[in-house]
Amino acid sequence: MHTMNTTKNENAVMPLSKQKPWRKYFKEDTESLVLPEKTIYGSLKATSQTVLDKPALHYYGAEITYREFLAKIDRYADAYTSMGVQAGDVVSFISVALPETVISLYALNKIGAISSFIDPRMDVERIRHFVEKVHSDVLVTLEQVLPKVEPWLADSALKKGLGQSPADDLPLLKAIGYRARTPTVSLPKDNRVEWFRDFAKSGKSGCAKEHPYIKDEPCAYTQTGGTTGVPKCVVLTNEGLNAVAMGFQHFGIDAHEGQTFLDIMPIFSSYGIVCGVHMTLTMRFKVFLIPDFSPDKFPRLIRKFKPNHLLAVPAFYEKLTHDPKIQKMNLSFVISMGSGGDTITAELEKKLNTFFREHGVRYPIAQGYGMSEVSSAATFGQGFINKPMSVGIPMPMVTIGIFKQDTFEEMPPGEQGEICISGPSVMKEYLDDPAATADLIRIHPDGSRWAHSGDLGYMDEDGFLFVNGRIKQMIIRFDGHKLAPAQIENVILKRDEVNNCVVVPVKDLDHGQGDYPMAVVELKPGFEKKATCQSIFAYCN
DSSP states (O other), rough: HHHHHHHHHHHHHHHHHHGGGGGGSSSSGGGGGGSSSOOOOHHHHGGGGGGGTEEEETTEEEEEHHHHHHHHHHHHHHHHHTTOOOOOOOEEEOOOOHHHHHHHHHHHHHTTTTTEEEEEEEEHHHHHHHHHTTTOSSSEEEGGGGHHHHHHHHHHHOOOEEEEEETTTTTTHHHHHHHSSSSOOOOOOTTEEEEEHTTTOOSOTTOOOOOOOTTOOOOEEEEEETTTTTOEEEEEEEHOOOOOOOHHHHHHHTTTOOOEEEEEEOOSSSIIIIIIIHHHHHHEEEEOOOOHHHHHGHHHHHHHHOOOOEEHHHHHHHHHHOOOHHSSOOOOOEEEEEOSSSOOOOOHHHHHHHHHHHHTOOOOOEEEEEGGTTTTSEEETTTTTTTTOOEEEEEEEEEEEEEOTSSOOBOOTOOOOOEESSSSOOSSTTTTOOHHHHHHHEEEETTOOOEEEEEEEEOOTTEEEEEEEESSSOOOOTTTTOHHHHHHHHTTTSSTEEEEEEEEEEEEETSSEEEEEEEEEEEEEEEEEEHHHHHHHHOOO
16 A cells, blocks of 8 residues: 555656556557557558558549559659759749659658748749759649749759640540549740659669668658748658658557558658658558648548548638538548648537537547657547547657746646657757757756747646747648748738738637637838728738
8 A cells, every 4th residue: 555655646746748647548458559660651661561452542433553653753763863852952843732743752751851941922033942952853743733833943953844834634524524624734944844644654664773861861851930030941761751650550440451541741841751741651551632722622522532541730620510511411420530731619619529520420529739850740549539628648758748948847737838759750950050949859867859839738637738929930821821921921021012010810700719810011102092902912912
């Protein structure tokens, strides 16, 4: 009896990050997980052997089996090698989740090259900034974005440019329809640029050699927003992507090979790369790849594909509850509904879970928490391992600690502090930015390496994480898209009419939650208010 009391007292003072009370929810073999010494290509190749003749990707009616997927990886790797791409080279993608883009991620990883993903919605200056920042050797660009990059291609240091068309992997009739309704885009007059479809056929068969696994080697770059107005380049490693994928594999409720996943996440985000692509493919799912997505399409996609698993922001799930056809459906085909990108209100969480329970969904919405710098996901809820308003428990191989801001003092259960994350999923660094890296990643007195998120929250005695707010002031729209006020301010301040500007969040009255940016602008003397504001608004759009 005395021994039990001593243990209880010791646990009472032992930090949660040492106790790890969330382990009681894991399966027996989860605690013994060891990351394989593999690249993401090696991991995919190993996990897919049992499903080679089952579909990996579904793209608007066209399906690619895992066997075909691996064969295309080899063919693309040969093509990139024949082009001269080597280990350590960087190929930048101003693109979306097309089959070509997904396959290229693994083809480049096979030969040791790095994929860098850039949001095609960015303005010309920021696109060029990121292409040059990562020292791109090759640029792969959606045909719609070619006019943006053409003006500066001629004086760039790029070795090669490739134009992508979303039609290239479509079934024949859909490809004809797409080209009939889409304006024709010509390649820039630069002999370094060709269509991706021609490039993919150009490789010398078998010339690509598989690059060996090297610990902490970069495999992908992605951009993140910052409060300084200058987004940073996150360096993701094979370990980071594999750790998140393995976490889902060993803790996913009722997750089995051959199930389906609806992928609506943009590949130019860490969530899109890790959770939308690598996690789902190494779990041997059939992935419905949706590169052209808007929230209004979400109910139709659910009705059409009836996916077993999906990830979305809370506002998208709310759209399902208002759709007349969804209201009449039995949704028991849904096994898991992951929610991220924004916290959810208590009222909306209760409303959504009631609706889905009444429509046959077995488990409540599973909220998660993460950031680009920890390879997307750090905590998640699974099945009934869930608590209202919580973002779940730490994933396998991840440790969460709540620390008093700007200290190494860990807070006890229930007390608020800065959310910090440790484990193999933490990024390698911000590319060429040691000061920002040192600000985020800090070595604690015991030698452990932690990412200090800048977000506020607390953990309860069971290890469930609750997010209370953000130290970093970001504006989060209803669809989960994050906006740094300083970025918008920097754009508006370029206008000759503007003397000063500040951007603040205002409540989005058209949706259940989320904010929109509002710019408060001081005009220089002599400019008419209404017309100038309309002009600035059009300029921002």
